Amino acid sequence: MLYDSRTTAGRALSASLGHLRDSDPLVLGLPRGGVPVAAAVAQALDAELDVIVVRKLGVPWQPELAMGALGEDDVRVLNTDVLAQTGVSPSALADVEAAERRELRRRVLLLRGDRPRISPRDRVVLIVDDGMATGATAVAACRVARAQLAARLIVAVPVSSAEAITRLEAEADEVICPLVPLQLNGVGGAYRDFHQLTDHEVTTALGT
Structure with a gap:
């Protein structure tokens, strides 16, 4: 299974997230690569979108x-x-x-820029990245969101190693990933287009 792009990966990931729609989740993308994935997820769930900068x-x-x-x-x-x-x-x-x-x-x-951060306090927070190899950055994001008093914390990625899933299960209330290959040689291997995003692409995905 290959995703054409981060945006198509986000749309595919959204199919596993429908149960969250009624919880009015706050979708937080991890810059840079997680932002277009998160934007597609937020659009599918009709949810608020922001970044979690860690x-x-x-x-x-x-x-x-x-x-x-x-x-x-x-x-x-x-x-x-x-x-x-x-x-x-x-x-x-x-x-x-x-x-x-x-x-x-x-x-x-x-x-x-000057746009205020959307507070995760007392919210269902959905942290989204384009994939996890070690999970270290997602762990950092979870701990920051916990410190900011998120009520419930979910990590969702299109692809991950099994080891990273296990690691995040100790940090988040729920971990969602539709593609967990037996051997992950790099997140980019799950994408046809995995180019290095520019700052402009990220801010465009955020609508800023």
Whole structure:
């Protein structure tokens, strides 16, 4: 099974999300690749659409390993077990955090501008990405949404590894994914068109 594009993947994903329509979900896309998927989902569910801008705090010598995450409104989540296991010093953590906080502000300004964030507080929140290989970014997004007091948290992606699904099941109330191949060699392998999105494409999908 191959998706033609992120938009068609979002439409296909929506077929598994009809049970959420009556809950008035807030659909949050993960920039960049998750935004056109989320836009198609929001359109199908007649739901509000926004982005959830998160920055993973990666271990300096193993950036894919998240020692925490940053989100809007000064949300800061630390993975104390990873910090203990890796022995990252407070100064090294502070350096990574400063750099990621700058990038977070840049992305928020780019993607949202003066438009206020739609609060996830007390809402059913649907976090959407174009796929999950390790699930690290989705985990960061879940923890930020939890910190922002989402009432119920669902992660939905068109394709994922089995390992990432298991990882997210410990973070979200529900994980929905129609395509879980026996071996995922990369999210892009599930798409005919998986080009690197431009900032303009992302803001267009958001309607900004």
